Amino acid sequence: MKQLLLTVLAISCVAFLFLGNMYWKERTTLVASEEKTAETVEDTSTEETTEPQKEESEEEGREGIDSLISNWPEEAQVHFKDLMENGETYKIAIVGSPALGETENGWAPQLKEKILSELDNQVEVEIFQSGVTSIEFINGEEADKVLAYEPDLVLLEPFSLTDNSNQVGSVQNHESILMFLRILKETNEDSVLLLQPPHPLEGATYYPQQIEALEEFAEEESISYLDHWTSWPDDETLGDYLIESQDTPNEKGHDIWAEYLMDYFINQ
The missing domain is CATH 3.40.50.1110 (SGNH hydrolase)
Structure with missing residues (x-):
């Protein structure tokens, strides 16, 4: 009976360690994925913000010239x-x-x-x-x-x-x-x-x-x-x-x- 309990305990420990390791890997992968997605969104947002600002600046420059030479x-x-x-x-x-x-x-x-x-x-x-x-x-x-x-x-x-x-x-x-x-x-x-x-x-x-x-x-x-x-x-x-x-x-x-x-x- 004692031998049986030791065997069950050993199996439980192995199972616990295995499941814990799997959980840690999944959690680490999920966090890394979320960080990568956030970086991608930030990069895209930056690009989308920069391009309109550049276009607006060029447009303002053209409008300024148009006004200066309007006579x-x-x-x-x-x-x-x-x-x-x-x-x-x-x-x-x-x-x-x-x-x-x-x-x-x-x-x-x-x-x-x-x-x-x-x-x-x-x-x-x-x-x-x-x-x-x-x-x-x-x-x-x-x-x-x-x-x-x-x-x-x-x-x-x-x-x-x-x-x-x-x-x-x-x-x-x-x-x-x-x-x-x-x-x-x-x-x-x-x-x-x-x-x-x-x-x-x-x-x-x-x-x-x-x-x-x-x-x-x-x-x-x-x-x-x-x-x-x-x-x-x-x-x-x-x-x-x-x-x-x-x-x-x-x-x-x-x-x-x-x-x-x-x-x-x-x-x-």
Whole structure:
């Protein structure tokens, strides 16, 4: 009888150890499985969270650009965004007479700095300043330099004041603009031309008529015209914004001109 009890006890111990071992293995496997599943869910959740955030960030960036360039002609906006999507830069050329103030922190350098600071690596900006008439511009190397740059947008101050001082009439001035526009389109069919007048003069009579004709010409030819004259004084204080000879603006005049154009090119 004693021997039988010992045998039963031994068998019970073996069974208990076996069942305990099986339970431990199952429990360990279950815990490991749960941890792996949790890690998988966490990884998936992280990926699902990161991707929408990236897409949202890119979308916000595009919307920001759309807002900044919303004043531009429609075709310029479309071409800019196409180039941006392809990782290419949009080229802007600022062209005109010494009234640009290229070497003296004039409106052109100020505008260039503003555009580059807001649109960063999406754009290139070059200034092409020449002390020539419109006829000399279109027939000389000055126009060739601009065209060789292959700009996507040209902001042209079409030498109207220089023409006025050198007896070049409005008809010749307008013909020169049309010739330049035609060659510009041949160079880059997606390019856009913007026209603007030079600065106003104090006490002038014939010159304002030339500028009025320039604006009418732009409207007839469906060329965008930026009338910054609306930002200048129209009384005797105008002289305070020009150098003594009135050939170019002074610092105050450049600031007025620059502010108008910066508001146009960068809509904030």
